Amino acid sequence: MTQLTCGQARPLLEPYVDGSLDGETAAAVRSHLAGCADCRNQHLEAVSIPARLRALTAPEPPSDLLPSVMAAVARVRRPRFAWGPLILEIGLCALIAWYLSGLAGLSALFSYTSGELSDVVGWGLGTTQLPAAPSLDLLLVLACLALVTVTGYHLALIIGATSEPSGRRAGQG
Amino acid sequence: MVSLRAAALRAARGDGGGAVRLPPIELARLAGGGDREAFEELVRGYQRRVYGFAYQYVRDAGEAQDVTQEIFVHLYRNLRRYDAARPFEPWFWRLATNVCLNYVRRRVPEPRELPDSGDAGGDPADLPGESALARALGELDRAYRLPLILHYHLDMSLQQVAQTMGLSVAAVKSRMHRGRAVLRRTLSEEAG
Amino acid sequence: MTARWRWPALLVALxxxxxxxxxxxASLFERTVLPGSRRILTRGDGLPRPAGFPPRGLGGTPFGPFPETISGALFSLGWFxxxxxxxxxxxxxxxxxxxxRARLVVDRLDSLTVAGTALVAGLATVLLLFAFSFLLRLTIVLLPLAGALSILAALGALFxxxxxxxxxxxxxxxxxGPAHPLLIALTALVAFADLALIPFAGLFLLGLLAVTGLGLTVLTRFGSPRGWAMDELDW
Structure with a gap:
């Protein structure tokens, strides 16, 4: 039978306690325990730990737990898609595009959706050439400002509706 | 929804006049359909174990209440996604584990203060002998702590622990052995 | 097949x-037989073109305009x-x-409703960026900011x-079954790349993914632990 050192035997104590070692290894552990007082103490500790873990107590849940859970649940709003403002936004976007390119341009835009969508995005983001548009046009600026406002508000709505309810207890902390 | 609730109540009172409880899986199905009473029943049935689990995880009575509440709110939001063909317990504890994990992760680390500066209401884990183990468990790496709490504190079978953690039974066993070995070392170092 | 090889096998298959x-x-683009690409190729079809929309290439690839100058099936294959x-x-x-952060975002993504909301948020963000960049361009001085914003948005979408x-x-x-998390994530990413490579539909699928991804990033404040709550400012 192989002789185990303390360093080899100790990691085997837990499987040994559970009886999940094969016969030969278990015998080796047993013979090591017979000759090593330190490891015997460790073995005693290992034997006691499962029972002590089972016996760990937690305090009783506070009596207001159930009401507070139900109150928190009542506050939960199911997240919504919030499509509504998108209609306004897309309308504004179309208005800007139409103003810049004329109705004919707009129809061209829709007939070549796959090719032109990237152009429009690139144009808005500054990677494509700007169409012949007045450099400072009040109506255009206003339309863009309106679009920024509406989309910003829309995002705020969505973020507000999906943010997690605070886990802090009311009136404490 | 009304018919579901009525059916549930009828089933619950079928024999024994309200003493018979619906199994959790049935409650979960009803609650997923929007039945608040079924959800309340579910919370009532699980609050003790969930609170105990949260307490073992965060080691603070007040925070345990926060976590418990968060777990149930999370459950409420996700019940609709629960597939009643699968066992409820592993699904539920997996969800509870994730909530705990997130809670601990976003918790602002507070400086350790005097032991009695927290809740004055007597901490059972501070009993001599017990506290060392509880403290050691609280300091254990979560990969080892979780299976120990699930198996020993919540009395889940190894199979259920494995399902909850998405591991094989062998992996769970090996983690529990290593976790217990760390606990043993910590305890004997403290004692010696 | 043992569980160990399932993920690598799936990855290889993808x-x-x-x-x-x-x-x-590559073969589609080489022969340009699809109606969409042919129409775009023959652009002088009578419809008035707005100034500033240069007819650029074939369009319609998910990864931007296809380089026109170099051709050849092998090159196209390599490009894709x-x-x-x-x-x-x-x-x-x-x-x-x-x-x-990624883990926190995934935790927030606990139902398809959240994914739908993220899509809407992404669309709103794109439109917001579009209008805001335009305003920035009009100021001329702040023009570089528009570029920075678009890079930020691209990173957000990627995340x-x-x-x-x-x-x-x-x-x-x-x-x-379980495997190394990076291997699993890589497999899913390759699955997304597969989606993007579907001829023509890929453009829209990748766009959808990118917009949803951007929305998800915005909704979770780049996966920050507390979302948009400003509690931390108040200490």
Missing amino acids: VVLALLLCWLD AATALGLVALAAAMLVAFPA GIACLALWLAGQARLRI
Whole structure:
């Protein structure tokens, strides 16, 4: 039978306690325990730990737990898609595009959706050439400002509706 | 929804006049359909174990209440996604584990203060002998702590622990052995 | 097949599928037989063109305009494969760089409703960026900011796509079995690249993914632990 050192035997104590070692290894552990007082103490500790873990107590849940859970649940709003403002936004976007390119341009835009969508995005983001548009046009600026406002508000709505309810207890902390 | 609730109540009172409880899986199905009473029943049935689990995880009575509440709110939001063909317990504890994990992760680390500066209401884990183990468990790496709490504190079978953690039974066993070995070392170092 | 080899096998299968799709894409573009591409090629078809919309290439590839100057089936194949690989590599790099944040985003992504909300948020963000960049361009001085914003949005979308892949990976993991998390996420990313490589539809699918990803990033404040709550300012 192989002789185990303390360093080899100790990691085997837990499987040994559970009886999940094969016969030969278990015998080796047993013979090591017979000759090593330190490891015997460790073995005693290992034997006691499962029972002590089972016996760990937690305090009783506070009596207001159930009401507070139900109150928190009542506050939960199911997240919504919030499509509504998108209609306004897309309308504004179309208005800007139409103003810049004329109705004919707009129809061209829709007939070549796959090719032109990237152009429009690139144009808005500054990677494509700007169409012949007045450099400072009040109506255009206003339309863009309106679009920024509406989309910003829309995002705020969505973020507000999906943010997690605070886990802090009311009136404490 | 009304018919579901009525059916549930009828089933619950079928024999024994309200003493018979619906199994959790049935409650979960009803609650997923929007039945608040079924959800309340579910919370009532699980609050003790969930609170105990949260307490073992965060080691603070007040925070345990926060976590418990968060777990149930999370459950409420996700019940609709629960597939009643699968066992409820592993699904539920997996969800509870994730909530705990997130809670601990976003918790602002507070400086350790005097032991009695927290809740004055007597901490059972501070009993001599017990506290060392509880403290050691609280300091254990979560990969080892979780299976120990699930198996020993919540009395889940190894199979259920494995399902909850998405591991094989062998992996769970090996983690529990290593976790217990760390606990043993910590305890004997403290004692010696 | 043992559980150990399932994920690598799936990954290899998806990579092979991606190569086949690249080949399909390349041959389609080489012959330009599809109605859409032919129409775009023959642009002088009577419709008035707005100034500033230069007819650029074939369009319709998910990875931007296809280079016109160099042609040849082999080159096209390589171009598709390289761009798809770039997408996968960049998104995987996001996961490696921000693992904890990605994990938090995936935790928030607990139902399809959240994904739908993220899509709406993404659309709103794109429109917001569009209008805001335009305003920035009009000021001329702040023009560079528009470019910076678009780079930021691209990074956000990339992070979001990576998170969506991680979420998909988590769902698949329950069915297929455990493996190294990066391997699983990589497999999901390759699956996304496959989607993007589907001829013509790929453009829209990738756009959808990118917009949803951007929305997800915005909704979760780049996966910050407390979302948009400003509690931390109040101490």
